[in-house]
Amino acid sequence: MTTATTHEGDHHDHGPATGLMRWVTTTNHKDIGTLYLWLSFIMLLTGGAMAMVIRAELFQPGLQLVEPQFFNSMTTMHGLIMVFGAIMPAFVGLANWLIPMMIGAPDMALPRMNNWSFWILPFAFTMLASTLFMEGGGPAFGWTFYAPLSTTFAPDSTDFFIFAVHMMGISSVMGAINVIATILNMRAPGMTLMKMPLFVWTWLITAYLLIAVMPVLAGAVTMMLTDRHFGTSFFDAAGGGDPVMFQHVFWFFGHPEVYIMILPAFGIISAIIPTFARKPLFGYSSMVYASASIAILSFMVWAHHMFTVGMPVAGELYFMYATVMISVPTGVKIFNWVTTMWRGSMTFETPMLFAIGFVVMFTIGGFSGLMLGVAPVDTQYHDTYFVVAHFHYVLVTGALYSIIAAFYYWVPKWTGHMYDETLGKIHFWWSTIAVNVLFFPQHFLGLAGMPRRIPDYSVQFSEFNMISSLGGFAFGLAQVFFLYIVIKTIKGGEKATDIVWEGATGLEFEQLASPAPYHSFNTAPEIK
Amino acid sequence: MSAAADSYYVPHGTKWPIIGSIGLSTTVIGFANYLHGSSFIMTGIGLAIVIFMMYGWFGQVVNESMNGMYNAQVDMSFRWGMGWFIFSEVMFFAAFFGALFYARAFSIPWLDGASNNADTAKLLWPNFEAAWPLIQMPLTEKFDVAKHAMGAWGLPAINTLVLLTSGVTVTWAHHALKKNNRNHLVMGLALTVALGFLFVGLQAWEYSHAYNELNLKMSSGIYGSTFYLLTGFHGFHVTMGATMLLIILIRSIKGHFTPENHFAFEAVAWYWHFVDVVWLGLFIFVYWI
Numbered sequence: 110m111t112t113a114t115t116h117e118g119d120h121h122d123h124g125p126a127t128g129l130m131r132w133v134t135t136t137n138h139k140d141i142g143t144l145y146l147w148l149s150f151i152m153l154l155t156g157g158a159m160a161m162v163i164r165a166e167l168f169q170p171g172l173q174l175v176e177p178q179f180f181n182s183m184t185t186m187h188g189l190i191m192v193f194g195a196i197m198p199a200f201v202g203l204a205n206w207l208i209p210m211m212i213g214a215p216d217m218a219l220p221r222m223n224n225w226s227f228w229i230l231p232f233a234f235t236m237l238a239s240t241l242f243m244e245g246g247g248p249a250f251g252w253t254f255y256a257p258l259s260t261t262f263a264p265d266s267t268d269f270f271i272f273a274v275h276m277m278g279i280s281s282v283m284g285a286i287n288v289i290a291t292i293l294n295m296r297a298p299g300m301t302l303m304k305m306p307l308f309v310w311t312w313l314i315t316a317y318l319l320i321a322v323m324p325v326l327a328g329a330v331t332m333m334l335t336d337r338h339f340g341t342s343f344f345d346a347a348g349g350g351d352p353v354m355f356q357h358v359f360w361f362f363g364h365p366e367v368y369i370m371i372l373p374a375f376g377i378i379s380a381i382i383p384t385f386a387r388k389p390l391f392g393y394s395s396m397v398y399a400s401a402s403i404a405i406l407s408f409m410v411w412a413h414h415m416f417t418v419g420m421p422v423a424g425e426l427y428f429m430y431a432t433v434m435i436s437v438p439t440g441v442k443i444f445n446w447v448t449t450m451w452r453g454s455m456t457f458e459t460p461m462l463f464a465i466g467f468v469v470m471f472t473i474g475g476f477s478g479l480m481l482g483v484a485p486v487d488t489q490y491h492d493t494y495f496v497v498a499h500f501h502y503v504l505v506t507g508a509l510y511s512i513i514a515a516f517y518y519w520v521p522k523w524t525g526h527m528y529d530e531t532l533g534k535i536h537f538w539w540s541t542i543a544v545n546v547l548f549f550p551q552h553f554l555g556l557a558g559m560p561r562r563i564p565d566y567s568v569q570f571s572e573f574n575m576i577s578s579l580g581g582f583a584f585g586l587a588q589v590f591f592l593y594i595v596i597k598t599i600k601g602g603e604k605a606t607d608i609v610w611e612g613a614t615g616l617e618f619e620q621l622a623s624p625a626p627y628h629s630f631n632t633a634p635e636i637k
Numbered sequence: 638m639s640a641a642a643d644s645y646y647v648p649h650g651t652k653w654p655i656i657g658s659i660g661l662s663t664t665v666i667g668f669a670n671y672l673h674g675s676s677f678i679m680t681g682i683g684l685a686i687v688i689f690m691m692y693g694w695f696g697q698v699v700n701e702s703m704n705g706m707y708n709a710q711v712d713m714s715f716r717w718g719m720g721w722f723i724f725s726e727v728m729f730f731a732a733f734f735g736a737l738f739y740a741r742a743f744s745i746p747w748l749d750g751a752s753n754n755a756d757t758a759k760l761l762w763p764n765f766e767a768a769w770p771l772i773q774m775p776l777t778e779k780f781d782v783a784k785h786a787m788g789a790w791g792l793p794a795i796n797t798l799v800l801l802t803s804g805v806t807v808t809w810a811h812h813a814l815k816k817n818n819r820n821h822l823v824m825g826l827a828l829t830v831a832l833g834f835l836f837v838g839l840q841a842w843e844y845s846h847a848y849n850e851l852n853l854k855m856s857s858g859i860y861g862s863t864f865y866l867l868t869g870f871h872g873f874h875v876t877m878g879a880t881m882l883l884i885i886l887i888r889s890i891k892g893h894f895t896p897e898n899h900f901a902f903e904a905v906a907w908y909w910h911f912v913d914v915v916w917l918g919l920f921i922f923v924y925w926i
Contacts (some may be wrong), residue, residue: 134652135650218717222718228654236666332736335862339855340780341866343863349748349775359730581853
């Protein structure tokens with residue numbers, strides 16, 4: 110096997126190629142990370158624009174701006190684009206940028222496949238977005254695409270949606286395989302598992318979840334496809350199937366998916382808080398075990414999304430108890446973050462503000478989740494704005510806040526420039542006030558019985574909806590402001606030091622320059 | 638790059654992924670249009686692009702491997718990659734097995750009034766009786782009713798033997814490779830490939846029997862749905878696996894692989910054992926009990 114050596118050019122020590130083809134053909138983890146992050150930002154603004162349509166229509170009772178069918182398309186596409194286009198690719202982009210630097214690797218383990226996992230996505234999302242312009246309109250059955258809305262009663266464009274989901278699944282699975290291979294195989298000597306930064310740990314667990322459940326989603330949409338076109342009756346009671354079975358298959362994917370969108374966030378927060386509290390993370394190993402427990406539990410709680418579907422009582426009880434158990438490892442994490450801050454020498458730079466915002470508001474979302482997890486109570490809250498408020502607290506002020514925090518925390522390492530601290534703080538306070546004006550009143554709307562996914566509402570809900578919409582517009586605008594900050598930071602700014610933050614730890618800060626060189630570690634670093 | 642047993646090979650630039658994405662998109666857009674009445678041409682073109690991409694991409698990896706550019710660490714990345722890929726395939730099949738178990742354990746008894754559904758069943762489907770395999774559906778006239786279910790002890794049992802035997806022959810080939818016995822390696826692989834395609838042929842024969850004589854179709858209710866999707870996806874995977882084995886056979890004849898270094902062979906063997914195990918699940922739960 111070691112007979113010959115080839116010389117495909119001298120591969121070491123030269124920078125990236127130039128022009129568009131650099132980005133199309135790149136195998137560099139930093140380039141691919143950047144591609145993922147930009148795709149994610151574009152999707153955030155696209156999905157955000159759809160949210161603005163929703164909030165504009167709900168500004169007042171009655172039908173003002175859009176047709177109900179289009180409104181339904183907006184809620185559907187907003188959900189799909191934010192989940193699959195904004196949050197997940199952002200975390201994969203961060204994984205690409207950070208994991209090789211954090212574990213002392215030269216690059217991701219499978220660099221060509223890394224390119225493919227990214228380059229499937231623009232095609233998939235173009236296909237998904239194009240459904241809006243097709244005859245019969247885009248998918249309008251909600252991001253959960255329950256049968257028979259998505260089978261018997263769906264528009265023709267649904268088939269493009271199905272294949273878009275297949276492609277996203279292929280991309281996610283390849284990305285996850287790459288992350289696992291990188292973490293398990295590419296660590297520098299001495300970087301034992303229990304020395305890995307928590308972001309690496311949480312991504313390892315996330316990648317496992319992705320590989321376990323994305324194929325199940327692919328199975329679900331495949332059954333949809335055959336039900337629609339090939340006469341099968343998986344979700345048709347007339348043939349012995351069951352539309353409720355769709356919900357089981359979907360949520361078997363869907364619940365772990367929720368943790369796919371929050372575990373990397375836990376890793377980010379666990380990196381930022383110790384830096385700005387200037388103390389090591391409290392309870393590192395309990396964080397690892399808590400993350401793993403959350404992952405295991407995530408496979409056993411899916412039917413709490415279906416409490417009102419008519420399950421046997423034994424099923425409701427089991428899923429209720431299992432669900433509430435998740436609050437134990439999650440509570441461990443919140444406790445550890447708070448305890449890390451306890452008696453720390455804290456400073457409040459922008460990443461820390463977003464991290465603390467995360468801890469506070471994710472906890473609010475967690476508590477409303479507990480309420481929803483209690484089956485008899487959920488009977489009232491189910492499919493109301495209370496649910497909308499709950500998952501936006503965990504996904505916007507949770508997942509999205511952690512991504513924004515990660516940007517501010519690591520962007521000096523990526524670009525070599527500090528962001529503008531004043532603008533960052535404005536971004537935080539603007540977003541945080543707006544997001545609470547946006548989502549907090551939705552709790553009240555839901556408790557009062559306003560159903561989700563309906564373009565019109567009864568007049569007693571007017572005030573809270575108007576307040577919520579105003580908060581929504583302000584929050585949307587804040588993210589356009591964020592785009593300005595991002596571009597400004599890339600173009601220039603105060604030069605960042607190598608360590609960047611006084612209290613920063615980890616290989617990417619301690620052993621790499623700012624900006625990090627194109628190839629991080631050609632020789633493995635020493636791990637103390 | 639120097640031939641580097643000591644440094645991890647990071648390739649620079651690749652055109653294959655973007656070709657793959659174009660091929661994949663062409664395939665699925667073409668297929669979605671085909672489902673709404675267009676011709677199959679676009680799907681065919683897309684598939685051709687995907688196959689071209691796989692040929693080029695794998696070809697490049699084979700060349701790099703033959704030129705000694707991969708050290709032991711790269712080899713390990715491939716091992717993790719293949720292992721987790723197979724796990725993802727397991728979960729894909731799990732979705733369809735889940736549908737099968739759900740239908741058998743819950744939806745069919747419930748349609749017959751089990752649990753708290755007695756009144757609903759009486760009202761909606763008074764004549765329906767739960768059974769498995771389900772031949773008479775709740776709303777029979779909407780579907781193609783099969784004459785009877787597919788038995789286990791004819792072709793399916795023979796196919797089980799075929800596939801299990803192929804698992805033995807591929808192991809024989811592996812042992813031969815490790816002892817550097819090229820004749821036995823080629824013979825074992827050739828037998829495995831032959832058994833693999835024999836399985837696919839028998840399965841096709843069984844399908845024609847089911848379709849024409851038993852009137853068992855995808856549109857025969859949940860039994861036909863689970864039967865065809867589970868065995869169909871499995872058959873597709875066997876075809877892929879046998880094709881991969883064929884490529885490994887050709888490479889073995891060309892003299893590729895050494896007793897120490899032959900991960901491509903092992904990856905395909907793992908995959909082959911995976912389709913074998915899935916078949917055992919199918920034989921037990923789809924055909925037998």
